[in-house]
Amino acid sequence: MNRKFTISLLVVMLVIIGLTMVSEAASLGDRILYFGSTGYDVRQLQTKLNHWGYNPGMVDGVYGRQTENAVINFQSEQNLRIDGFAGRETINRLLGKTTFSYAAQNLHKVNNSVEAVKASKYIMPVNQEEINLLARAVYSEARGESYQGQVAVAAVILNRVKDKEFPNTIKGVIFQPWAFTAVHDGQFWLQPNSQAMKAAKDALKGWDPSHGATFYYNPAKVTSMWIYSRPIITKIGRHYFAG
Known part of the structure; x- marks a missing residue:
């Protein structure tokens, strides 16, 4: 033995x-x-x-x-x-085995069509208006957070687009009634900075620091106890991200 x-x-x-x-x-x-x-x-x-x-x-x-x-x-x-x-x-x-094409990187700037942006590395077809709306959401909701926290907020919006429980467009998710405080208090219309725009684009490229979350909240600003019923996935800065 x-x-x-x-x-x-x-x-x-x-x-x-x-x-x-x-x-x-x-x-x-x-x-x-x-x-x-x-x-x-x-x-x-x-x-x-x-x-x-x-x-x-x-x-x-x-x-x-x-x-x-x-x-x-x-x-x-x-x-x-x-x-x-x-x-x-x-x-x-x-290793330098592929040539980086700046033309491809900037293809979405040619026009506002879905087809132009779809040809980029984004995880879903979007137009320039939707990219701008996503950047506004990031800036108005998370401009005081770390860069990773800003990407995570954008990722939550994109996760909602992919979830059948929410509208299936970025615009629909952002303007869903009472979904985001910044939309209702007017901060949403502040001009986003370059970092918010970059965070929106990085989320569109597939980076999701929220790990699939469809909700986020700051415990110091919670107005509905219902949010505490959602299972917490991760915490970044002052935001808790939940599923």
Whole structure:
């Protein structure tokens, strides 16, 4: 019995060592990297991020939170889908295997048609009016929050668009009766700054710091106790995000 156990233990150890060796030997581009990944290819990723001017923290082969944030910032600036994963498209851009097209990045500025904006990296077809409305919502509801908190507010609006319990357009969600305080007290019509606009676009590219939330609230400003019945997903700054 002891002999069988010893043999089983040795097999498990050999498998673990084998997987570790594969991880250590992998070159950048051989696999998708994400939070928690380790190995030589992660070190290569961190080195490339440093060369591009994005700080991944220590070049130690560990895909930690700072490396993930550097990838997100790179994806945002390079007009890639924002997910924090170093997949084929992100790695190819880092390695210089694809040419960044500023024409594609600015395609949505040509006109206000859905088709023009749809050709960008956004997760849903939108027109310029909807982008502006989303930026106004971000600025009026979260201008005192961190950048991540502002993206999260935009993401909540987009999550509602995708949820059958809410209107299926950005405009419909924002102007749904009593949905957002800023719409009713007039702050919504304040001119959004460039950061609010960028936050709106980053949410449209797929970054969701709220992790799928469809509600958010500041406990200091709650007017209806009903909101406390919603399960909390995360907290960013003064806002709680709930499902």
